[in-house]
Amino acid sequence: MVAEVINGKELSMQLKLDMKKEVEYLKQQNILPHLTVVLVGNNPASRSYVNGKKRASEEVGISSEIVELPDTVTEKELLQTIEQLNSDNGVHGILVQLPLPDHINVEHIIESIDPKKDVDGFHPYNIGKMMTGQDTFLPCTPYGIITMLKSKNITIEGKHAVVIGRSNIVGKPVGQLLLNENATVTYCHSKTNNLKEITNTADILIVAVGRPNVIDKAYIKEGAVVIDVGINRLEDGSLTGDVDFESASEQANYITPVPRGVGPMTITMLLHNTIKAAKGLVK
Numbered sequence: 711m712v713a714e715v716i717n718g719k720e721l722s723m724q725l726k727l728d729m730k731k732e733v734e735y736l737k738q739q740n741i742l743p744h745l746t747v748v749l750v751g752n753n754p755a756s757r758s759y760v761n762g763k764k765r766a767s768e769e770v771g772i773s774s775e776i777v778e779l780p781d782t783v784t785e786k787e788l789l790q791t792i793e794q795l796n797s798d799n800g801v802h803g804i805l806v807q808l809p810l811p812d813h814i815n816v817e818h819i820i821e822s823i824d825p826k827k828d829v830d831g832f833h834p835y836n837i838g839k840m841m842t843g844q845d846t847f848l849p850c851t852p853y854g855i856i857t858m859l860k861s862k863n864i865t866i867e868g869k870h871a872v873v874i875g876r877s878n879i880v881g882k883p884v885g886q887l888l889l890n891e892n893a894t895v896t897y898c899h900s901k902t903n904n905l906k907e908i909t910n911t912a913d914i915l916i917v918a919v920g921r922p923n924v925i926d927k928a929y930i931k932e933g934a935v936v937i938d939v940g941i942n943r944l945e946d947g948s949l950t951g952d953v954d955f956e957s958a959s960e961q962a963n964y965i966t967p968v969p970r971g972v973g974p975m976t977i978t979m980l981l982h983n984t985i986k987a988a989k990g991l992v993k
């Protein structure tokens with residue numbers, strides 16, 4: 711069997727065309743969706759992602775701005791910056807790029823963002839709403855993954871979904887969204903015994919570990935759907951996922967590539983959330 715590739719880049723382009731039309735319509739009502747991204751320090755990977763977010767915003771007509779702060783910024787100063795953005799009526803979405811320097815408490819920062827502007831969907835209030843199945847901003851990477859599955863009419867209901875990884879930004883929320891779609895969900899992590907036995911029962915396997923090529927065909931049930939969230943930069947500068955794509959493709963029915971898989975969808979769902987914020991749909 712050779713798996714069908716779910717191309718996140720292509721799906722993103724289609725979705726962005728629709729969003730572009732929606733933004734044009736909003737502008738006619740004098741609503742100009744605006745996203746502010748806060749970038750602390752000079753991490754090259756963070757800078758490159760943030761630039762990607764700005765470029766994608768421009769593609770659909772969303773106005774965006776990057777607020778750059780030095781890595782010596784204090785927590786208090788960062789909180790003040792967020793407070794200003796919270797009270798600025800022209801700002802619909804606020805995203806603080808992670809990771810932050812060690813001297814800043816991430817929870818304090820995330821909790822200071824107005825939940826109505828929390829387009830990452832990281833605020834505990836919005837996480838609570840997601841868990842109870844209420845309408846809110848869904849975290850972008852998990853939401854992008856669900857959107858990719860639906861784009862191929864892949865049945866989620868009743869299926870066994872196995873998530874490897876339990877971070878607050880990917881693993882935990884993607885499992886929750888799959889549960890909301892009536893999957894039976896199992897979480898695996900670094901302390902999991904018999905990882906291979908568990909993943910071999912997965913109809914849908916989500917891999918969010920952050921180590922290159924740790925999952926190959928030996929971990930995959932024949933006919934499974936494999937979603938590779940990992941973004942690993944190799945020494946030669948190339949990007950690779952957590953899944954050995956060639957090997958996994960022999961067992962899976964569907965697979966996502968890296969690059970051009972989940973990454974572009976993360977950015978696209980951020981734009982979706984920013985438009986939702988501008989429309990005032992999240993209370």
Ligand SMILES: NC(=O)C1=CN([C@@H]2O[C@H](COP(=O)(O)OP(=O)(O)OC[C@H]3O[C@@H](n4cnc5c(N)ncnc54)[C@H](OP(=O)(O)O)[C@@H]3O)[C@@H](O)[C@H]2O)C=CC1
Nearest residue numbers: 875876877880899900901918919920939940941972973976
């Ligand atoms: N495509 C996209 O848009 C995005 C991609 N990413 C990428 O996804 C990957 C994961 O990101 P993130 O969730 O933030 O990473 P974290 O490092 O926060 O989490 C990694 C998870 O993997 C688990 N893990 C580590 N080693 C193993 C192992 N050998 N077996 C099983 N589980 C293991 C850890 O377990 P434990 O909890 O026990 O430590 C942890 O839960 C990274 O490559 C990141 O760059 C992230 C965000 C968006």
Ligand SMILES: Nc1nc(=O)c2c([nH]1)NC[C@@H]1CN(c3ccc(C(=O)N[C@@H](CCC(=O)O)C(=O)O)cc3)C=[N+]21
Nearest residue numbers: 758759762806807808809830941969970971973974976
């Ligand atoms: N507050 C916050 N929100 C985030 O959503 C967030 C974050 N912090 N910190 C880091 C992670 C990572 N992340 C990615 C976004 C896009 C690509 C992406 O577009 N990847 C392209 C390749 C890009 C390239 O070539 O560098 C692809 O996979 O095809 C990847 C990773 C968002 N994150």
